[in-house]
Amino acid sequence: MDLRKRFNNKHVVITGAAQGIGFEIACHFAREGALLSLLDLNTTILDIAAEKIKQLSPKVYTHYTDISVKEQVEQAVSAAEHLQPIDILINNAGIAFETPFLEIEEKEWQKIMDVNLKGMFLVSQSVCRFMAKRMKGVVVNMSSKNGQDGEFGYAHYNASKAGVIMLTKTMALELAHLNIRVNAVAPGYIQTPLSETIDSPEFTANFVESYIPMNRVGKPQEIAPLFLFLAGEESSFITGQVFVADGGQLAGQKPGQNLTGAL
Numbered sequence: 001m002d003l004r005k006r007f008n009n010k011h012v013v014i015t016g017a018a019q020g021i022g023f024e025i026a027c028h029f030a031r032e033g034a035l036l037s038l039l040d041l042n043t044t045i046l047d048i049a050a051e052k053i054k055q056l057s058p059k060v061y062t063h064y065t066d067i068s069v070k071e072q073v074e075q076a077v078s079a080a081e082h083l084q085p086i087d088i089l090i091n092n093a094g095i096a097f098e099t100p101f102l103e104i105e106e107k108e109w110q111k112i113m114d115v116n117l118k119g120m121f122l123v124s125q126s127v128c129r130f131m132a133k134r135m136k137g138v139v140v141n142m143s144s145k146n147g148q149d150g151e152f153g154y155a156h157y158n159a160s161k162a163g164v165i166m167l168t169k170t171m172a173l174e175l176a177h178l179n180i181r182v183n184a185v186a187p188g189y190i191q192t193p194l195s196e197t198i199d200s201p202e203f204t205a206n207f208v209e210s211y212i213p214m215n216r217v218g219k220p221q222e223i224a225p226l227f228l229f230l231a232g233e234e235s236s237f238i239t240g241q242v243f244v245a246d247g248g249q250l251a252g253q254k255p256g257q258n259l260t261g262a263l
């Protein structure tokens with residue numbers, strides 16, 4: 001046991017940890033001595049991810065779980081809690097795809113809501129019932145810049161991520177007296193397998209040029225530390241808040257090329 005590590009022997013449950021931002025969050029907690037329970041529905045990449053994370057910390061357990069299915073969630077959370085009481089929940093798993101508003105089919109709307117919002121609710125309720133008995137716990141939810149500011153072609157995704165913000169605030173209100181803090185992180189455009197599947201390099205370059213003041217996309221390594229901050233003692237008086245990391249996108253309109261000369 002290395003007492004200098006920030007999350008020494010803390011039990012952290014992370015959903016969607018097999019790749020992208022969730023994987024990076026898991027690596028960051030592993031370096032800080034945490035015991036990890038990783039939930040993901042993609043068994044192949046979860047096994048590969050767990051092997052990599054074990055090189056940073058040996059205490060890594062995997063639970064093959066579709067977070068939108070209540071029975072699977074309850075089974076995984078019970079197994080994790082049985083291993084060691086859960087201290088921290090990171091609700092990261094989410095999906096996105098583009099559909100023009102007038103063409104969204106009911107099953108597409110349902111799919112996004114089932115994973116991004118209902119799944120987060122199911123995992124949170126299951127974990128927080130254990131935390132409530134101990135009067136101790138921390139939850140950090142993954143929202144998005146799109147939960148505060150719409151994006152063309154993503155009505156279902158934007159609505160789900162706005163829902164995450166209200167879920168976060170209401171959980172924070174109801175669980176504060178049980179000594180459970182709940183906050184959310186809202187990243188802007190981050191380069192991950194998800195964004196690479198959706199967008200071509202040309203689209204990404206145009207998007208950056210048009211909308212991101214810092215003139216680049218973000219990296220998962222620039223998001224993970226925010227989760228550790230919100231899960232740790234440094235944020236002990238913070239609850240019900242949303243932390244944006246978006247390269248300045250939400251600060252306001254980026255000037256078009258023909259306006260920059262005026263500055």
Ligand SMILES: NC(=O)c1ccc[n+]([C@@H]2O[C@H](COP(=O)([O-])OP(=O)(O)OC[C@H]3O[C@@H](n4cnc5c(N)ncnc54)[C@H](O)[C@@H]3O)[C@@H](O)[C@H]2O)c1
Nearest residue numbers: 016018019020021040041066067093094144189190192194
């Ligand atoms: N990449 C971005 O630009 C960006 C921006 C803002 C917010 N986010 C959010 O961050 C989170 C992670 O995004 P990412 O870009 O790393 O995505 P990703 O697709 O690279 O990784 C998501 C992980 O979640 C898992 N997952 C998906 N559905 C699941 C389910 N039903 N049950 C369990 N696991 C499931 C996937 O298997 C995958 O391992 C998502 O909630 C996403 O909405 C991403």
